[in-house]
Amino acid sequence: MAAAFALYGVWCGGRSGAAVRARTDYECFLAVGLAAATALQVLLIAGGSLGVVPLSGVVTPFLSYGRTAMAG
DSSP states (O other), X not given: OHHHHHHHHHHHHXXXXXXXXXXXXXXXXXXXXXXXXXXXXXXXXXXXXXXXXXXXXOSSTTBXXXXXXXXX
């Protein structure tokens, strides 16, 4: 498991390096966004597997029980 975390850390670190070397703002934000989205997913899945983050809850928090948007 530690090896998997290390690989994801290296991957996210590489994306951060790509963001620093980006020629345009769009490329920078794209690299940072992809790295952040991947890191968030990895942390949530790992936290759920280790029991740190609860696995139950509202699956679609922005939908009410009547299947209409709450922020509508």
